[in-house]
Amino acid sequence: MVSFLLAFDTGWSGHPEARVTKRTEERRMTMPTMDRGVLAPENEDRRKQLIELLKKAYWMEMETVMSYTANSVNPDGVRAQEVIEDLEEDIQEELGHAQEFAQRIKELWGTVPGSMEFEAEQSYLQPPEESTDIVHVIKGVIEAERGAIDFYNEIIDFTDGLDYVTQDMVIAILRDEEGHLRLFEGFLREFEAEGTA
Numbered sequence: 001m002v003s004f005l006l007a008f009d010t011g012w013s014g015h016p017e018a019r020v021t022k023r024t025e026e027r028r029m030t031m032p033t034m035d036r037g038v039l040a041p042e043n044e045d046r047r048k049q050l051i052e053l054l055k056k057a058y059w060m061e062m063e064t065v066m067s068y069t070a071n072s073v074n075p076d077g078v079r080a081q082e083v084i085e086d087l088e089e090d091i092q093e094e095l096g097h098a099q100e101f102a103q104r105i106k107e108l109w110g111t112v113p114g115s116m117e118f119e120a121e122q123s124y125l126q127p128p129e130e131s132t133d134i135v136h137v138i139k140g141v142i143e144a145e146r147g148a149i150d151f152y153n154e155i156i157d158f159t160d161g162l163d164y165v166t167q168d169m170v171i172a173i174l175r176d177e178e179g180h181l182r183l184f185e186g187f188l189r190e191f192e193a194e195g196t197a
């Protein structure tokens, strides 16, 4: 570290600003540009496209947090309790996903959008007319999870050969969503077996 600083100091012309300018120039000269990966200049267009995909994923997770919060409180009845407990757990996981997407947007030199950009899409997860209609909630969750699974597979395809860090992150998130889907498919199966779904 000492020798690093001395190397710069030998070229100091005397004026403090001259030293800053020289250091900046030397740093630019010694910093190689990246040729590979999503941060490489030649991949700028695809990086920007990826940021847009990540923003959409971020909003999907945020809306899911809202929908699952409402649907973990509204239902009544003995049958609803297991669903409520699982939704409560999922809310924390979905929030964690949203935070991961936000962090990755920033790492890719993007900006996490503000709430004014939010547009709701989950019409199928609105409160049912009857608060005991837990099948409505289960079907809504299945639709949300299937939508996430489709879209995350799209991001995984998009990042292939471009951004393995995002790909790795989304693969892990995809596994969580597949787990959520499987659980709620199991709930639905029970109601279908009884003929009440």
Ligand SMILES: [Fe+2]
Pocket (backbone or CB within 6 Å): 061, 093, 094, 097, 148, 173, 177
């Ligand atoms: Fe999620």
Ligand SMILES: [Fe+2]
Pocket (backbone or CB within 6 Å): 090, 094, 145, 148, 176, 177, 180
């Ligand atoms: Fe999920």
